[in-house]
Amino acid sequence: MSKLISLTGIKPTGTPHLGNYLGAIRPALELRKKYDTVYFIADYHALTTVHNREEMRNNTYKVAATWLALGLNPEEGLFYKQSDIPEIFELSWLLSCFTPKGFMNRAHAYKDKVAKNQAAGADPDDGVNMGLYGYPCLMDADILMFKSNVVPVGKDQKQHVEFSRDIAERFNKHYGKNIFTLPEPVIQAETDIIPGLDGRKMSKSYGNTIEIFLEPKELKAKIGKIVTNSQQIEEPKDPEKCHVFALYKLFASEEQAAALAARYLAGGMGWGHAKEALRELLEEHLAKPREKYNALLADTTQIDKILAYGAEQARAIAKPFMQEIRDTVGIAAN
Ligand code: TRP
Numbered sequence: 082m083s084k085l086i087s088l089t090g091i092k093p094t095g096t097p098h099l100g101n102y103l104g105a106i107r108p109a110l111e112l113r114k115k116y117d118t119v120y121f122i123a124d125y126h127a128l129t130t131v132h133n134r135e136e137m138r139n140n141t142y143k144v145a146a147t148w149l150a151l152g153l154n155p156e157e158g159l160f161y162k163q164s165d166i167p168e169i170f171e172l173s174w175l176l177s178c179f180t181p182k183g184f185m186n187r188a189h190a191y192k193d194k195v196a197k198n199q200a201a202g203a204d205p206d207d208g209v210n211m212g213l214y215g216y217p218c219l220m221d222a223d224i225l226m227f228k229s230n231v232v233p234v235g236k237d238q239k240q241h242v243e244f245s246r247d248i249a250e251r252f253n254k255h256y257g258k259n260i261f262t263l264p265e266p267v268i269q270a271e272t273d274i275i276p277g278l279d280g281r282k283m284s285k286s287y288g289n290t291i292e293i294f295l296e297p298k299e300l301k302a303k304i305g306k307i308v309t310n311s312q313q314i315e316e317p318k319d320p321e322k323c324h325v326f327a328l329y330k331l332f333a334s335e336e337q338a339a340a341l342a343a344r345y346l347a348g349g350m351g352w353g354h355a356k357e358a359l360r361e362l363l364e365e366h367l368a369k370p371r372e373k374y375n376a377l378l379a380d381t382t383q384i385d386k387i388l389a390y391g392a393e394q395a396r397a398i399a400k401p402f403m404q405e406i407r408d409t410v411g412i413a414a415n
Contacts, residue, residue: 087116088229088264090123090163090220093140094131097147098290100275100283103331108269109233110152118158119227120148121395122388125164126219129212145384147293150374161391163223168399173215173222175406179252180218184244188217189237221245226399228262233269242266256409275331276324278306294371300363304356314351325355332362
């Protein structure tokens with residue numbers, strides 16, 4: 082029996098941090114055990130907001146290097162760049178012709194932007210380009226082109242996947258043919274609980290992140306900034322109330338976590354010791370990926386090759402499927 086397909090879209094924005102790794106990248110890579118996987122870089126989605134050439138190029142390489150360094154195997158499943166698959170854009174247009182405009186009005190990224198504009202007394206559509214407005218239609222094409230059964234996403238993207246399902250269903254019904262597979266959003270719950278330096282959710286907007294590939298010295302300095310209380314060395318400490326321990330636990334084996342918890346409870350361990358334990362554990366997990374990440378970015382031809390290979394494989398699926406879809410709506414297949 083062939084496995085179900087899981088599809089993950091990665092928007093190339095910014096430098097990824099441990100919150101991204103633990104909340105999104107690591108669980109997405111775990112999916113390989115259960116599903117046939119599709120991973121792609123959603124660069125044309127990023128273009129709705131990133132209008133700087135260097136930033137776009139660098140972010141795309143950085144995000145590709147990140148996933149490859151953390152274990153994405155391009156031989157296993159698909160890994161490509163959205164912009165390399167022109168059929169996705171053709172499908173996006175076609176689907177937009179079946180998408181009620183009201184859906185886009187309700188799409189939450191757009192709605193948030195309008196609400197912000199209104200609060201600021203600006204024109205409701207200030208700073209909204211058509212790409213941003215139609216963002217969900219491009220996502221529909223991403224998802225439906227590869228017959229995705231499940232789409233792991235953060236809470237904020239759930240609505241978009243539900244739109245895809247709705248539109249796939251309408252299209253299938255209208256033409257009396259099961260062309261599109263109905264996708265299911267799978268919500269990644271863990272994302273909320275990864276603490277940043279100040280204990281709030283790790284997020285770029287709070288400025289409390291620890292980037293994944295910091296050099297050893299910078300990593301040590303960042304860990305030093307994790308907020309702790311003013312308990313003295315000799316006092317016993319509650320591991321469950323400590324952000325250092327919370328991060329440690331997310332990387333540690335059960336035995337490692339239990340051993341450090343015991344040191345907290347026993348007293349005689351200062352915050353510096355706890356931070357050192359975290360640093361060692363992070364080095365253990367991230368030193369190799371960091372090496373790989375740096376090597377991939379030092380010579381990007383390898384990434385280019387991997388993405389070209391992925392594009393070829395993805396197009397071998399997208400091209401005939403697009404023909405079938407064109408034929409279904411009465412537009413010549415060739
Ligand atoms: N919009 C997603 C995000 O901001 C990225 C994305 C683009 C995506 N296309 C997708 C996610 C298709 C899942 C499926 O993170």
